[in-house]
Amino acid sequence: MNKQDKLLTIGQFAALHGINKKTLMWYDETGLFKPAAINPENGYRCYTYRQSPILETILLLRELDVSINEIRQFMENRSAGNMKCLLDEKIAELDQNILHLQAIRKTLCNHRQNMETLLHMDLGEISIVDKEERCLVTVDIDKDVTFEKEVEMITAETARYRLGRLHDASYGSMIPVGSLRDGSFDNYTKLFIEIPKQIPFLPQKKGLHLQPKGKYLRAFHKGSWDLLPLRYRQILDYADSRGLALSGFSYEKGINETVIDRMEDYIIQIEIPVC
Numbered sequence: 001m002n003k004q005d006k007l008l009t010i011g012q013f014a015a016l017h018g019i020n021k022k023t024l025m026w027y028d029e030t031g032l033f034k035p036a037a038i039n040p041e042n043g044y045r046c047y048t049y050r051q052s053p054i055l056e057t058i059l060l061l062r063e064l065d066v067s068i069n070e071i072r073q074f075m076e077n078r079s080a081g082n083m084k085c086l087l088d089e090k091i092a093e094l095d096q097n098i099l100h101l102q103a104i105r106k107t108l109c110n111h112r113q114n115m116e117t118l119l120h121m122d123l124g125e126i127s128i129v130d131k132e133e134r135c136l137v138t139v140d141i142d143k144d145v146t147f148e149k150e151v152e153m154i155t156a157e158t159a160r161y162r163l164g165r166l167h168d169a170s171y172g173s174m175i176p177v178g179s180l181r182d183g184s185f186d187n188y189t190k191l192f193i194e195i196p197k198q199i200p201f202l203p204q205k206k207g208l209h210l211q212p213k214g215k216y217l218r219a220f221h222k223g224s225w226d227l228l229p230l231r232y233r234q235i236l237d238y239a240d241s242r243g244l245a246l247s248g249f250s251y252e253k254g255i256n257e258t259v260i261d262r263m264e265d266y267i268i269q270i271e272i273p274v275c
Helices: 010-016 021-029 049-063 068-076 080-120 147-160 177-181 225-241
Strands: 045-047 127-131 134-140 171-176 190-194 209-211 214-222 249-254 267-273
Touching: 010 021, 010 045, 010 049, 021 045, 049 068, 068 080, 134 147, 147 190, 171 177, 177 225, 177 249, 214 225, 225 267
Parallel strands: none
Antiparallel strands: 127 214, 134 190, 134 209, 171 190, 171 249, 214 267, 249 267
16 A cells, blocks of 8 residues: 555544644535545544645644635635635635734834834934935815814825724924024914824825925924924024024924823924935
């Protein structure tokens, strides 16, 4: 007898494939995968090594969350073409899951960086940092736009770019440097959501705001928004005293919403491009 045709007990066959023998019993009961023979003396299920590729195919598809019914349909119509179609579908799903997990990882890294900043920050410090280019989805606002309307617009843009929940990306507000120079510290013109780099459907950046790569002046403000203009005056004085030219927008975002209960403890990170 060929070794590949030699009968194996259900325990031996299960161990060979790293599964529980109850799994094989269930596959038999559902008609998905039958034993090669039944021992007439004791009724035990027996298998052959030749059945291994079929079982491994079933186990692979189960690992890909293919339903029993889908696997049964495939097993009844096995062919290279059907296998390729099924694998193409599952590879596409895996790619989406990988992108989602990468986006989650990026979100967690951003939150961790914020916590690291909180643990070691000097609220009075103003510094210069290097930043990479970022793609931002923005919505235009002005003083007459209500909070409800802002939420509506942000929700629409989140859905448009399939960003998922708001925690999937950094978000905040933008105020032109020209407005800061004019003393119009409440002239916010845009809200932004940062697009995660893993999103695959942006072949071009048309319609997006590009936060430029380069050096940024970074500062923080804690507490009441009423005192934010004072902080901006300190930032402008810092830049002027060092001959730094500020350009574009000031990008504001909260960095500690997840760890505070009182708005008095809210910390805003301010970043402004330096020419």
